[in-house]
Amino acid sequence: MALLTLIRHGQSIYNLENRFTGYLDVALTPFGEQEAKQAGAKLKGYKFSIAYTSMLKRAQDSLRIILEEIEQTDIPVIKNEALNERMYGSLQGLNKAETAEKYGANQVEIWRRSYKTHPPDGESLEDTYKRTVPYYRQEIEPKLKAGKNVLIVAHGNCLRALMMYLENISPTTIAKVNIPTGTPRLYNLDNNLRIVSVKYL
Template sequence: MSLREAETPLSSPSNRPAGSPVGTLILVRHGQSETNAANIFTGTLDPPLTARGENEARTLGTKLRDLDVPPVTHAYSSPLRRAHDSLQLILEALDQHPSPAITVDAALNERDYGLLNGRDKDWAAREYGAEQVQAWRRGYRAVPPGGESLEITVERVWRYYEREILPRLERGECLLVVSHGNTLRGVCMRLDGLDEDEVLKLQLGTGAYRVYRIDADGKVVERRTFAVNGLEGGPQ
């Protein structure tokens, strides 16, 4: 697989004293799941990885091993097995000793699509109208029946980030978070300062990952983006 990468400084050099802690945050979208491959709204469903998804996760572990980042001190995933299994495969390929501690939390779950969960996307367009389905998928505040808007998802994951992840980064730890497309879009939205329109254009394909350097004030000082097969976008 070919891999594209870009390095983007996001702020001027810090005025903090030399030696102040700088944490590393590695955000990874899980490998391809069976419902990703089948064009189905996945949401809170719990399908397994495809063979391609398993390979994406192993490839990511190998790539992370070669990155210029500190050893991972703590890893996070949602309880949905496409994320948790991806994390396990990444850690096996990373082959780090000692292995990092792992936290599994439902706050990192994918966006809940409500009645759309498990539905074929083409069927949904015929049932509810293509324009309405597009609004649910790509609108920031639109809420599918019984589900979550992207706005709700962003608020959920950001509360968890501030409570559980940020304090570790401010202490200079290196953290690996394996989660879902919409969940990670929420984290990236806040870290990159994206507005509601800009975040809708951000698509993280399966196997895509981003590396952020976070200073002791919680500010991003560097960002690097990586994508399998030269594409960062992909179906959500």
Template sequence: MPTLILLRHGQSRWNLENRFTGWVDVDLTPQGEAEAAKGGELIKAAGVQIDRAYTSVLTRAIRTLWLALGASGQTFVPEVKDWRLNERHYGGLTGLNKADTAEKYGDEQVKIWRRSYDTPPPPLAHGGEFDFSKDRRYAGAVLPDTESLKTTLDRVRPYWEGEIAPHLKAGETLLVAAHGNSLRAIVKLLFDVADDAIVGVEIPTGNPLLIELTDQLKPVSARYLDESRAQPLPTAA
């Protein structure tokens, strides 16, 4: 039976500082490292044998993957890194403190940028501190300058369909260690969650979401391995 584990990265340094992170490459905090390792321990305790692993090109997700694989005793599995599993691009909000941003633009406007399905923040200015166009991780790619959850899903979908889904259809067990919004996009695809409902789906950090699938990749069962930190699972549209 195809099996998918979704693992949101542990707490990052900018999570702790309450800043919009997006594509900025910040590391985990000690708490984030502990969350990632705990995720791996839970995978081991559940007896899940991983065939292949995926992550973004951002350090906090990569190190979460490594720590989880290490704690589960499965560092040997093949892993693939791809920018299309990156966090949502927060555009002109990148690097800003969330509380300060709310004071400047108003709580309602910031809530729309953060939680609406298809309204992106203002675009990121070219040539500034957080211009990613010169980063060799993205050489040859056409990069966004801001994203909503909808356009994040538009970026994730082709990678899901072309790279990840075929391995699941072959019966493999996959681990995807990524970010709140890229994982939310995968959840929307799998569970066919309505646009207005997906923005309310929360995926806790460092808590593996184990999803068993049919051969057609329809969810049969889904559960968080740490029940004490579980969030409500999505329902189909």
């Protein structure tokens, strides 16, 4: 069996300020750093072969803190833009509450949670799925089939896309799924990459 662990980065400055972040490269807050440290504490006793993260520092810094906490800084770390957060286009950097006042709360909710509808000049969750899942299948699945334990520290929307693929979640159901920051989600997989068990730590 192989272990796949997904973790959303710790709280970022824009999470704290309730802003659309997307591809903007913002730092973790001190609380976000602590969340990453706590995630690492929960993973003590688990051994990983390789780790993956995005090109954005909030995910990279979260991964670094986690690996330091579990004393596994020597494992290979692969960074790829396929694991970047969903690109929010012209909404990036805007306060979510102010955006709701401008465009209407219902429209903003559709932009945020709909599978197919994309924000102005941005990506839909479907777009995110179409770049994240093929990368996962090509790059990460062979590692898992070889029995390697894989850690992915990335972002809410690319991880929601992976959850859709892994757990066969429908576009309607995924709209209701929120991934908490700094909380490991563990998948125990059999030799055919079927899920034996899945849980949050």
